[in-house]
Amino acid sequence: MSMEIEIKAWVDDPPLIEERLREKFGDALPVSKDDVYYETDGRFPGLNTLRLRKSGAKWILTYKDKSLEDGTEINREHETVVEEFEVIDELLRRFGCRKFLEKKKRGLLFSHEDLVIELVHVESLGTFLEIEKVLPVDTLELAGIEAAKKEILAVFDAVGIGRDRIEGRYYSDMLLDL
Numbered sequence: 286m287s288m289e290i291e292i293k294a295w296v297d298d299p300p301l302i303e304e305r306l307r308e309k310f311g312d313a314l315p316v317s318k319d320d321v322y323y324e325t326d327g328r329f330p331g332l333n334t335l336r337l338r339k340s341g342a343k344w345i346l347t348y349k350d351k352s353l354e355d356g357t358e359i360n361r362e363h364e365t366v367v368e369e370f371e372v373i374d375e376l377l378r379r380f381g382c383r384k385f386l387e388k389k390k391r392g393l394l395f396s397h398e399d400l401v402i403e404l405v406h407v408e409s410l411g412t413f414l415e416i417e418k419v420l421p422v423d424t425l426e427l428a429g430i431e432a433a434k435k436e437i438l439a440v441f442d443a444v445g446i447g448r449d450r451i452e453g454r455y456y457s458d459m460l461l462d463l
Contacts, residue, residue: 287421288359288362288420290437306395306414313393315393317391318405323337323382325381325382334457335382344366345364346373347364349362388457389407389408414441
């Protein structure tokens with residue numbers, strides 16, 4: 286289990302930002318993520334949403350303890366690799382979960398030290414720069430979160446994305462509002 290600190294921002298000029306990211310961080314890998322979200326409708330205390338994500342050739346089942354503070358997502362993630370989507374999809378449905386949203390992201394993955402930097406197009410929404418830092422849960426304290434936020438914001442500054450472009454909502458909420 287880990288804690289992820291993530292900030293995302295709207296990208297108005299994807300080719301320019303890609304160029305700046307390549308100059309700063311070098312080559313990128315393609316990234317493709319297909320997410321299916323399920324509601325638990327309160328059947329499991331403290332657990333409202335589950336996500337099945339296809340990333341490359343594998344599926345990952347995730348649930349998160351989520352919080353949003355000043356446009357920064359602070360998520361404690363619990364993940365496991367799933368062999369077959371159909372089996373888990375059927376199991377979740379039998380447990381009474383309801384599929385309520387699908388999300389598709391395509392883009393580029395850059396790495397810098399312990400930051401994950403993705404320039405992604407989210408279908409139906411637009412293009413975003415997502416930057417996350419993963420912290421071990423056992424070393425988590427306010428100073429660590431603030432240091433991670435500062436490090437992430439420095440990357441936005443370095444590629445010319447203003448703080449006014451930071452998006453404080455979850456993608457799922459944005460998609461449901463369409």
